[in-house]
Amino acid sequence: GGELSARLDSCRRPAVCLARTAAEVLDMATFISVQLKKTSEVDLAKPLVKFIQQTYPSGGEEQAQYCRAAEELNKLRRAALGRPLDKHEGALETLLRYYDQICSIEPKFPFSENQICLTFTWKDAFDKGSLFGGSVKLALASLGYEKSCVLFNCAALASQIAAEQNLDNDEGLKITAKHYQFASGAFLHIKETVLSALNREPTVDISPDTVGTLSLIMLAQAQEVFFLKATRDKMKDAIIAKLANQAADYFGDAFKQCQYKDTLPKEVFPVLAAKHCIMQANAEYHQSILAKQQKKFGEEIARLQHAAELIKTVASRYDEYVNVKDFSDKISRALTAAKKDNDFIYHDRVPDLKDLDPIGKATLVKSTPVSVPISQKFTDLFENMVPVSVQQSLAAYNQRKADLVNRSIAQMREATTLANGVLASLNLPAAIEDISGDTVPQSILTKSTSVIEQGGIQTVDQLIKELPELLQRNREILDESLRLLDEEEATDNDLRAKFKERWQRTPSNELYKPLRAGKNVYKWGVYAEGRGERERISSTLLTNTEPDLGLELMTLRS
The missing domain is CATH 1.20.5 (Single alpha-helices involved in coiled-coils or other helix-helix interfaces)
Incomplete structure (x- = not known):
């Protein structure tokens, strides 16, 4: 630890820490943990309270409840981001609660530069600054930016808590694997959402390339933890070899992603390279034991030789990051014994490495998806809003x-x-009129007398003969009236289009709306004039005597 610190900037804490935990397979197991981002204080309460008072102007308990919730949210941010956090579950829970809360309020408040404008300032976690200047920071009026940075800190703290665990017991291994998988999922979520959340280039630490690599590193370390547990539990060598080979792949992929990019601190690269070689060596070592059990003594020697070469590379290049002396001695003893037995007893041909069957892979880890709420103790302060x-x-x-x-x-x-x-x-x-009685109603008698006095059915027939001509005349008058209205409206529209706002006259369609609305009534009246035959039948009945009228009414009643 002292040698590594001397190689880093002595004035500043490294952005990526290398934690070492004792393990059976390696003398010193090195884990990478990520430094938390730092932020400036922001008063969340004031703009939120102002919005609440404008949205609920009537006051009352509802407004008071939401104003208190805004104050609580402000306190929660200070607790999560306003002070250094210890590496324990309680501190992580506070961070997770704050992340869940800002995710919850995002659809309930109009966060924008034109409405609720809150500017969040965050420093780059990996930028150490210079002698005369501070580290790189970015200020944005974006709640999405705040969410991405808070989630970064959740993942970073989870990686630190994982690196602090005791791997000599199952509980420590379980907690470590859980936190590394959570950190991997959180970094992956940032990779997939940060550009759309910010609508601009982020700082290097939360850029898609950087968090994508961090996600893979955390996944590789989770796989390594399962390898350590399998070794500790003395599981079958075939299984251990596959777990180690998969971990080697993860570390190798992570190394390739950041090898030619200046996004992560330089002390990360040798650790990834060393882990890749160590996991490969472990895979070869346990596969050699399986080969010996299967009486493939030449393959056993070939795999042990490859393992020895890999560990020799680690010891010569990365000895300040990992101590592999005990593992190197273990491989050397196994290789010496295998060669001795083969030379004196088995005389099996040692194949070339390229001729050996590839070692299988088994993954027991996956990035934990980010699904809000993440916190187990989350209670939405604005649940009813x-x-x-x-x-x-x-x-x-x-x-x-x-x-x-x-x-x-x-x-x-x-x-x-x-x-x-x-x-x-x-x-x-x-x-x-009511005709339910036994006598003829007086109104019918009056109408009967009137019809008879005016000439009876002969007069009605004469009037009916005149109806078609009158009907046609009425239709012509109605059609001409409607045509004149249409013509006047067309003229009005043309003049309005020509003179625009200078044409101040009331539009024709409004001025003559009552006339047009009544045209159906007029048409119905014209239609009614053509019902002469029915009128003639009624008039014929009215020319009867009173007794005959009484009989007709009785027929209608029945």
């Missing part, structure tokens, strides 16, 4: 409902006016 989008949708719904009701009422009133006009033209309901 309706999201802004829902409020807007409700307002739009109420407006559309009012428009629909008003249109329906207008249509109903228009239909009522039309019905009243038709009834009036038919002298209804005044023309309806």
Whole structure:
């Protein structure tokens, strides 16, 4: 640890820490953990309270409840980000609660430069600054930026907690693997969302390339933990070899991702390279034991030789990061014994490395997806607040409902006016008379007398003969009236289009709207004039004597 610290900037804490934990397979197992980002203080309460008071102007308990929640949110941010955090579960839980809370309030408050404008400032976790200048920082009025940075800190703290665990017991191994898989999933989530959340280039530490590599490193370390557990539990060598080979692949992929990119601190590269070689050597070592069990003594020697070469590379290049002396001695003893037995007893041909069957792979890890809420103790401070989008949708719904009701009422009133006009033209309901008695109603007798006095059926026939001519004349008058209205409206529209705002006259379609609305009544009246045959039948009945009228009414009643 002292030699590594001397190689780093002595004035600043390294952004990526190398934690070493005792393990059976390696004398010193080195894990990579990530430094937390630092932020400036932000007053969340003031702008949120202002918005709440504007949105709920009537005051009352609801407004007071949300204002108190805004103050609690401000305290939660200070607790999660305003002070150094210890490497324990309680500190991580506070961070997770704050992340869940800002995810929860995002749809409930209009965070933007034009409405609730909150500027969040964060420093680059991997930038150590210079002698005369501070580290790189970025300030954005974006809640998405705050979410990405907070989630980065959640992953970073999880990696630190994992590196502090005791791997000599199952509980420590379980906690370590869980935190590394969570950190991997959190970094992966940032990779997939950070560009859309910021709409600009982020700082290097949360760029997709950087967090993508960190995600793979955390996944590799989780796989390594399962390899350590399998070794500790003395599982079958075939299984241990596959676990180690998969871990070697993960470390190798992570090394390739950051080898030619200046995104992670330089002390990470040798650790990844060393881990890749060590895991490969472990895979070869345990596969050699399997070969010996299968009486493949030449293959045993070939695999042990390859393992010895890999460990020799680690010892010569990366000895300050990992101590592999005990593992190297273990391989040397096994190789010496295997060669001795083969030379004196088995005489099996030692194949070339390229001729050996590839070692299988077995993965027991995966990046834990980020699914809000992450915290097990999360309680939404604004649980009862309706999201802004829902409020807007409700307002739009109420407006559309009012428009629909008003249109329906207008249509109903228009239909009522039309019905009243038709009834009036038919002298209804005044023309309806009760005929349920035994005598002929006086009104019918009066009408009968009037018809007889005016000439009876002969006069009615004469009037009916005149109806077609009168009907045609009425139609011509109505059609001409409508044509004149259409012509006047067309002229009005042309002049309005020509003179625009200088044409101040009331539009024709509004001025003559009552006339056009009544045209159906007029048409119905014209149509009614053509019902002469029915009128003749009624008049014929009225020319009867009173006894005959009584008989006709009795027939109608029955």
